[in-house]
Amino acid sequence: xxxxxxxEKVGLKKxxxxxxxxxxxxxxxxxxxxxxxxxxxxxxxxxxCGKSCRLRWINYLKPDIKRGNFSAEEDHTIIQLxxxxxxxxxxxxAHLPQRTDNEIKNYWNTNIKKRLIRMGLDPxxxxxxxxxxxxxxxxxxxxxxxxxxxxxxxxWEGARxxxxxxxxxxxxxxxSSQLSGLILRKIxxxxxxxxxxxxxKNNTAYNIF
DNA sequence: AATAGCGCCAACCGCCGCCTA
DNA sequence: ATAGGCGGCGGTTGGCGCTAT
Numbered sequence: 001x002x003x004x005x006x007x008e009k010v011g012l013k014k015x016x017x018x019x020x021x022x023x024x025x026x027x028x029x030x031x032x033x034x035x036x037x038x039x040x041x042x043x044x045x046x047x048x049c050g051k052s053c054r055l056r057w058i059n060y061l062k063p064d065i066k067r068g069n070f071s072a073e074e075d076h077t078i079i080q081l082x083x084x085x086x087x088x089x090x091x092x093x094a095h096l097p098q099r100t101d102n103e104i105k106n107y108w109n110t111n112i113k114k115r116l117i118r119m120g121l122d123p124x125x126x127x128x129x130x131x132x133x134x135x136x137x138x139x140x141x142x143x144x145x146x147x148x149x150x151x152x153x154x155x156w157e158g159a160r161x162x163x164x165x166x167x168x169x170x171x172x173x174x175x176s177s178q179l180s181g182l183i184l185r186k187i188x189x190x191x192x193x194x195x196x197x198x199x200x201k202n203n204t205a206y207n208i209f
Numbered sequence: 210a211a212t213a214g215c216g217c218c219a220a221c222c223g224c225c226g227c228c229t230a
Numbered sequence: 231a232t233a234g235g236c237g238g239c240g241g242t243t244g245g246c247g248c249t250a251t
Contacts, residue, residue: 014221016219038236049221055219055221088239088240089240090238101239101240102219110216212250212251213251214251215250217245218245219246220242222243223242224240226236226238228236229234229236
């Protein structure tokens, strides 16, 4: 059918938001809620696309957003969840309620990814990089039998986390962070561990860092 | 002091899935 | 059954600030 652009691009402002625009959007959403995002710019008196307003609200203006440096715990949670889920930023973000998917994605790309590479780990599979044998996420077939169970657990946990994240979106503040804490204590190291995994001591990814 | 290079991050883009008429 | 609208997601980009030369 061919989708039209999210909004008429003529005359709409792009680029960084000004304090005045922020105030208008903030005031509007506080007073009336966002409702239909497409109608927000007109009602709030903004020359912006509805998508742009939504993004600005979610990533910056929403009151419960935690900004600034990631704690070691958050760092570990992201790594652990990424090992299970891959680039499912929204699901990972659901387990860090005060962080946005965009922020987590940026943090991953600019920080964790490089750190893993420096450590000789493939940032996609979280496995030791060796002789260029990059495996797509989930490729477990060539690993010892002991690891097959770990792989299954990881896959199962991944699916569960995804379902849980979806659930937590429906129930705001459902305490998913506590749940994720529980999960993280239970999950073994990276899925599909190779025998060269660096986490040999206690068999948890936490020990890597 | 000037400038080139690099890293970070806010914001955009395009696609997808869900919902409704 | 399907066309169209909308929200949401992940990948990418551009600009700004910091650092190295």
